[in-house]
Amino acid sequence: xxxxxxxxxxxxxxxxxxxxxxxxxxxxxxxxxxxxxxxxxxxxxxxxxxxxxxxxxxxxxxxxxxxxxxxxxxxxxxxxxxxxxxxxxxxxxxxxxxxxxxxxxxxxxxxxxxxxxxxxxxxxxxxxxxxxxxxxxxxxxxxxxxxxxxxxxxxxxxxxxxxxxxxxxxxxxxxxxxxxxxxxxxxxxxxxxxxxxxxxxxxxxxxxxxxxxxxxxxxxxxxxxxxxxxxxxxxxxxxxxxxxxxxxxxxxxxxxxxxxxxxxxxxxxxxxxxxxxxxxxxxxxxxxxxxxxxxxxxxxxxxxxxxxxxxxxxxxxxxxxxxxxxxxxxx
Amino acid sequence: xxxxxxxxxxxxxxxxxxxxxxxxxxxxxxxxxxxxxxxxxxxxxxxxxxxxxxxxxxxxxxxxxxxxxxxxxxxxxxxxxxxxxxxxxxxxxxxxxxxxxxxxxxxxxxxxxxxxxxxxxxxxxxxxxxxxxxxxxxxxxxxxxxxxxxxxxxxxxxxxxxxxxxxxxxxxxxxxxxxxxxxxxxxxxxxxxxxxxxxxxxxxxxxxxxxxxxxxxxxxxxxxxxxxxxxxxxxxxxxxxxxxxxxxxxxxxxxxxxxxxxxxxxxxxxxxxxxxxxxxxxxxxxxxxxxxxxxxxxxxxxxxxxxxxxxxxxxxxxxxxxxxxxxxxxxxxxxxxxxxxxxxxxxxxxxxxxxxxxxxxxxxxxxxxxxxxxxxxxxxxxxxxxxxxxxxxxxxxxxxxxxxxxxxxxxxxxxxxxxxxxxxxxxxxxxxxxxxxxxxxxxxxxxxxxxxxxxxxxxxxxxxxxxxxxxxxxxxxxxx
Numbered sequence: 001x002x003x004x005x006x007x008x009x010x011x012x013x014x015x016x017x018x019x020x021x022x023x024x025x026x027x028x029x030x031x032x033x034x035x036x037x038x039x040x041x042x043x044x045x046x047x048x049x050x051x052x053x054x055x056x057x058x059x060x061x062x063x064x065x066x067x068x069x070x071x072x073x074x075x076x077x078x079x080x081x082x083x084x085x086x087x088x089x090x091x092x093x094x095x096x097x098x099x100x101x102x103x104x105x106x107x108x109x110x111x112x113x114x115x116x117x118x119x120x121x122x123x124x125x126x127x128x129x130x131x132x133x134x135x136x137x138x139x140x141x142x143x144x145x146x147x148x149x150x151x152x153x154x155x156x157x158x159x160x161x162x163x164x165x166x167x168x169x170x171x172x173x174x175x176x177x178x179x180x181x182x183x184x185x186x187x188x189x190x191x192x193x194x195x196x197x198x199x200x201x202x203x204x205x206x207x208x209x210x211x212x213x214x215x216x217x218x219x220x221x222x223x224x225x226x227x228x229x230x231x232x233x234x235x236x237x238x239x240x241x242x243x244x245x246x247x248x249x250x251x252x253x254x255x256x257x258x259x260x261x262x263x264x265x266x267x268x269x270x271x272x273x274x275x276x277x278x279x280x281x282x283x284x285x286x287x288x289x290x291x292x293x294x295x296x297x298x299x300x301x302x303x304x305x306x307x308x309x310x311x312x313x314x315x316x317x318x319x320x321x322x323x324x325x326x327x328x329x330x331x
Numbered sequence: 332x333x334x335x336x337x338x339x340x341x342x343x344x345x346x347x348x349x350x351x352x353x354x355x356x357x358x359x360x361x362x363x364x365x366x367x368x369x370x371x372x373x374x375x376x377x378x379x380x381x382x383x384x385x386x387x388x389x390x391x392x393x394x395x396x397x398x399x400x401x402x403x404x405x406x407x408x409x410x411x412x413x414x415x416x417x418x419x420x421x422x423x424x425x426x427x428x429x430x431x432x433x434x435x436x437x438x439x440x441x442x443x444x445x446x447x448x449x450x451x452x453x454x455x456x457x458x459x460x461x462x463x464x465x466x467x468x469x470x471x472x473x474x475x476x477x478x479x480x481x482x483x484x485x486x487x488x489x490x491x492x493x494x495x496x497x498x499x500x501x502x503x504x505x506x507x508x509x510x511x512x513x514x515x516x517x518x519x520x521x522x523x524x525x526x527x528x529x530x531x532x533x534x535x536x537x538x539x540x541x542x543x544x545x546x547x548x549x550x551x552x553x554x555x556x557x558x559x560x561x562x563x564x565x566x567x568x569x570x571x572x573x574x575x576x577x578x579x580x581x582x583x584x585x586x587x588x589x590x591x592x593x594x595x596x597x598x599x600x601x602x603x604x605x606x607x608x609x610x611x612x613x614x615x616x617x618x619x620x621x622x623x624x625x626x627x628x629x630x631x632x633x634x635x636x637x638x639x640x641x642x643x644x645x646x647x648x649x650x651x652x653x654x655x656x657x658x659x660x661x662x663x664x665x666x667x668x669x670x671x672x673x674x675x676x677x678x679x680x681x682x683x684x685x686x687x688x689x690x691x692x693x694x695x696x697x698x699x700x701x702x703x704x705x706x707x708x709x710x711x712x713x714x715x716x717x718x719x720x721x722x723x724x725x726x727x728x729x730x731x732x733x734x735x736x737x738x739x740x741x742x743x744x745x746x747x748x749x750x751x752x753x754x755x756x757x758x759x760x761x762x763x764x765x766x767x768x769x770x771x772x773x774x775x776x777x778x779x780x781x782x783x784x785x786x787x788x789x790x791x792x793x794x795x796x797x798x799x800x801x802x803x804x805x806x807x808x809x810x811x
Binding site for chain 1: 423426427429430448451452552553554601602603604605747748750751754758761762763764765766767768784787788789792
């Protein structure tokens with residue numbers, strides 16, 4: 001049996017009112033007023049620097065032999081040199097390990113603190129200030145203070161020994177196997193408040209209705225957390241993880257002030273190696289090539305993160321869209 | 332006879348005398364009466380008054396300030412804005428200034444081992460013309476003045492004669508029980524060490540970790556380790572490059588030096604792999620160390636009863652030598668050697684140059700190097716060695732040790748690319764010290780990396796600099 005295909009009746013959307021048009025124009029003007037200074041900064045400050053860096057990375061400039069505008073063009077040779085440099089490879093591995101470990105640590109501690117703090121209670125403001133204090137401390141100060149505390153016969157080992165009752169004397173700063181984890185722990189202490197602030201905002205923004213509904217239906221606290229709150233927090237969690245990861249990949253002040261890449265090369269992360277290459281060895285061109293490679297790596301990570309975030313947002317929007325709108329979307 | 336009553340004979344004699352005086356160098360009528368300081372003032376006045384700006388670390392600047400104030404009164408030349416940068420960070424900043432050809436700093440106070448790099452980058456003003464105008468000479472002990480030169484020109488004026496001397500605990504090696512214990516164990520008399528092997532035996536025998544007394548107070552961290560390694564390497568008869576600028580570290584002398592360097596791990600504090608001067612100097616002064624090679628300024632600290640628990644408990648002398656080459660060679664080292672360098676792009680370079688000469692005169696630098704509180708500037712001039720003030724600050728034995736070590740002082744790699752050579756060596760030594768790299772691979776790896784540096788900077792260019800580097804090496808193996 002043939003079924004005649006009848007074209008759907010096209011329902012024309014009503015024309016926006018003058019008020020609506022005026023509102024949309026105001027929003028566009030507002031967006032441009034915010035974006036314009038940032039675009040100007042990008043075009044007139046950042047882009048020239050990026051182009052100059054690209055120039056350096058394509059030309060072999062030996063600083064002792066001549067001016068940079070007379071440097072020899074070498075194409076992608078420097079990029080090849082960097083990508084085949086085992087020391088660069090190890091710096092990438094160390095940076096990834098450092099960033100992953102410190103991001104997870106910051107997130108777990110930040111989330112735990114945020115979960116304790118998101119419901120109002122007496123004295124909440126006081127604890128809020130205490131919890132964010134580490135983030136307000138200058139990283140170099142953190143490094144120098146930590147150095148004094150982390151001596152083998154220093155106060156930290158002494159305190160732990162007294163608490164646990166057996167001798168506890170790791171060489172935090174001179175054992176190459178634990179030097180990088182030591183800096184990681186300092187990073188976690190310094191930046192867990194950042195994750196705390198983001199997660200606190202996320203937890204506070206969760207709508208009450210799904211939680212109340214779950215409570216009425218008799219769900220336990222754990223189930224409410226795991227099946228209601230956590231899914232709603234996914235976009236915020238991704239944001240916290242990505243931002244922290246990018247920051248951790250760029251960590252330099254603590255690592256340099258404390259250990260200068262040592263002992264041996266145990267803490268020679270990407271920023272340390274790029275600093276050494278550019279400002280100790282004065283290999284400006286190779287440093288520029290390294291910086292570009294690292295920037296591209298970060299761009300890939302950010303794009304991946306944005307894709308994940310958009311997917312999370314879409315799934316949340318679908319979950320909470322009004323029934324009619326949901327049907328239209330599904331159609 | 333004229334109405335002035337001067338005979339022709341008198342007139343002739345006076346004329347001949349003046350002619351002879353004018354022919355002799357530095358003996359203008361003014362020079363007969365003028366000291367070097369006065370000549371410097373006279374020359375500086377021709378440059379005009381100005382406040383010069385500079386990059387200098389405050390512990391170095393503070394004792395200079397009264398001397399600078401005197402110069403300002405006499406010439407109108409003083410110091411205005413100062414950027415307080417540690418001498419360990421100054422090379423990077425100076426290079427940034429050089430690359431941008433910045434006139435911001437009129438002078439920089441920096442490790443003079445950076446002279447080849449900064450001169451190659453076109454940043455430094457040669458000082459010879461100014462020295463000639465003021466009839467100024469760097470009156471340093473031994474050949475130390477040569478450390479300011481590069482390709483025949485002078486680029487710096489020293490303010491801090493950083494030479495390593497040997498420190499040995501007098502109370503420990505003169506103790507009768509220790510003497511007996513040492514003699515029983517080694518069949519030798521316990522006395523001031525003459526070789527690296529002697530020193531190691533003393534360190535092993537006298538250290539007592541239970542009492543927080545460790546054998547060695549020498550540095551082994553990545554940044555400073557090479558400074559010590561060079562002493563061992565040079566004393567074994569080694570040199571860093573051959574005449575074709577091929578790295579010659581990986582030789583028996585080099586491996587000997589690595590072994591000596593690494594064996595100290597057995598007698599050093601377990602955390603010394605990460606220690607720099609802020610950690611080690613207090614340990615030396617507070618008596619937690621048996622022996623060390625260290626910068627000479629620490630003697631001043633040790634002999635200051637207000638700051639040291641070991642005043643009067645130290646013997647100072649020549650750093651250990653080695654018989655490895657078949658003859659006894661001692662080599663001390665000067666690194667970093669702080670000096671005043673002048674920016675070629677500065678509009679006040681003449682004023683900065685004369686200020687440097689003023690600060691670098693033997694007489695003016697005495698109060699600078701003998702300051703009891705700010706002990707960063709160390710004695711280097713001949714006048715310092717006989718000055719009562721300086722002798723009191725360092726102790727007569729300390730001054731004798733400084734003089735002796737100056738006769739056998741050597742530089743680290745005095746070439747363009749110094750920082751890169753230094754950090755590469757430091758990295759590999761540090762990796763071996765903490766067990767990340769086998770000892771036998773240290774110099775093979777360093778040789779490869781150094782040869783790559785030479786290729787990149789330019790073999791021809793570095794070969795031209797080799798003569799300047801070799802000229803700094805001492806002429807004698809043991810002090811006179």
